[in-house]
Amino acid sequence: MLKNYKELTKDELIDEIKLLKEELKEEIEYNNEEFLIQFPWAGNLGQWKWSILDNRVVFNEKKVTQIGYNPKIIGEVGFEFFTNKLHPDDYEGVMDNMRNHMMGKTEAYEVEYRIQHKNGHYLWYYDRGTVTKRDVNGKPLVFQGIVFDISESKRVEQKLRDLSEKDELTNIYNRRTFYVKVDDLIQEKHDKKSPFSLVMFDIDNFKHINDTYGHLVGDEVLKKVTHIINEDKRHKDQIFRFGGEEFFLILPNTKIDGAIKVAHRLHEIIGSLKVPKVFVQLFMILKYQKQCLE
Numbered sequence: 001m002l003k004n005y006k007e008l009t010k011d012e013l014i015d016e017i018k019l020l021k022e023e024l025k026e027e028i029e030y031n032n033e034e035f036l037i038q039f040p041w042a043g044n045l046g047q048w049k050w051s052i053l054d055n056r057v058v059f060n061e062k063k064v065t066q067i068g069y070n071p072k073i074i075g076e077v078g079f080e081f082f083t084n085k086l087h088p089d090d091y092e093g094v095m096d097n098m099r100n101h102m103m104g105k106t107e108a109y110e111v112e113y114r115i116q117h118k119n120g121h122y123l124w125y126y127d128r129g130t131v132t133k134r135d136v137n138g139k140p141l142v143f144q145g146i147v148f149d150i151s152e153s154k155r156v157e158q159k160l161r162d163l164s165e166k167d168e169l170t171n172i173y174n175r176r177t178f179y180v181k182v183d184d185l186i187q188e189k190h191d192k193k194s195p196f197s198l199v200m201f202d203i204d205n206f207k208h209i210n211d212t213y214g215h216l217v218g219d220e221v222l223k224k225v226t227h228i229i230n231e232d233k234r235h236k237d238q239i240f241r242f243g244g245e246e247f248f249l250i251l252p253n254t255k256i257d258g259a260i261k262v263a264h265r266l267h268e269i270i271g272s273l274k275v276p277k278v279f280v281q282l283f284m285i286l287k288y289q290k291q292c293l294e
Contacts, residue, residue, distance in 0.1 A: 045125075045147045045149055046060020046061075046062055047144065047147075048144065048146070049144045050143040051142055052141055052142065055079055056077075056078065057077055057082070066123065067115060067116070067123060068118030068119055082115065083095070086113055087114035089114075090113040090114050093111065094127075101131065102140045102143070107130075108128060108130050109143075111126075111127055112124065112125070112127075112150065113125055113127065123149060123151045124151045125147055125149060126150045127145060127147045128147075129144055129146070130144065131143055132144045169219055171226075172230070172241055173239070175241070177240065178240040181238065181250060185250065194253060195255050196250065196253065197250075197251040197254045197256060197259030197262075198249070198250060198251070199263050199266065200242070200246065200247070200248050201246075202244075203221065203270060204270075204271075206221070209221055222241075224273065226239060228269055229247070229266065236253070238250045
C-alpha cells in the first residue's frame, strides 16, 4: 500500500526519507555485487570488491579461472587468497602500495605484480582500486577495483628489451648494455668501494674459419664459445659480445688476482676449442646446395 506522505509530520517524513535512502543503498550494493560477478568486462579480468570488516572478496569469475581455480569449488574467499599467491619479489611492493592508499597517502592503489597460477607459473596482473567506503573515523571499510592480465604485454616488453640489450646471434648482452653496466659498476665502486674487473678476449684465427667454412659456420663457432663461457662463469659474472669475435667478461667483486686466474682459464677453454665435425658437415651441405642452384 502506498503511503500518504501528506499526512506525515515533519519528523516522520525525515525518518521515512532516511529509511528509503538506506533501502536504496542496499539495493545498489546488491546490484553492484551481481554486476561484479557477472559483468563480462572486455579485455580484462573484471572488477573486485573487498569488504574489509568480514574479509570477503567478491570478484568476476575470470579473475580466478585465469590462474587455474574453479570459483564454484573455492567458494567464498578472503583477501589472503590472492596475496598468498603473489611473487615473493612483488609482495612487499603490493602491500606498501595498498597500505599507503588505505592510509590516505595516495589517491589510488595502483600496481603491477606477478601472481602464481595453480600449475606453478606466474602471470602478470595490473591492479587499480580505491577505498569506496570509510567509517566516521576514516577507517576503510570497502575497497573496490579493476584488474587486468598484462602477461602478453610483459612478454612483448621483455622481447623488445632483449632486442635492445642482447646480441641477436649469441643471445648474450651487447656492446650498448656493456657500457651501461660498466657505468653502474664504476658508480658502485665510488659509492661502496666495491671492486670489479674486466676481461677482454677474442677467438684467434676467426677470419680463417669464416674464409674456409663460411660465415654460417663462423656463427656456430661464436655461439659455441659463448655457451662454453656461460657454463663456466660464475652466476654473477656477465658476458658481452663487444663486436665480431671480441668479448668482454665483467667480474663483480673481483680483484686483479682473481681476474688473471679467470683469464688464464678462458684462454685454455677457447684455445682447446676445435671446429666441431657437425659445423664442417653444415658447410659441405650448404656448398652442395649452392652448386645445385648454380
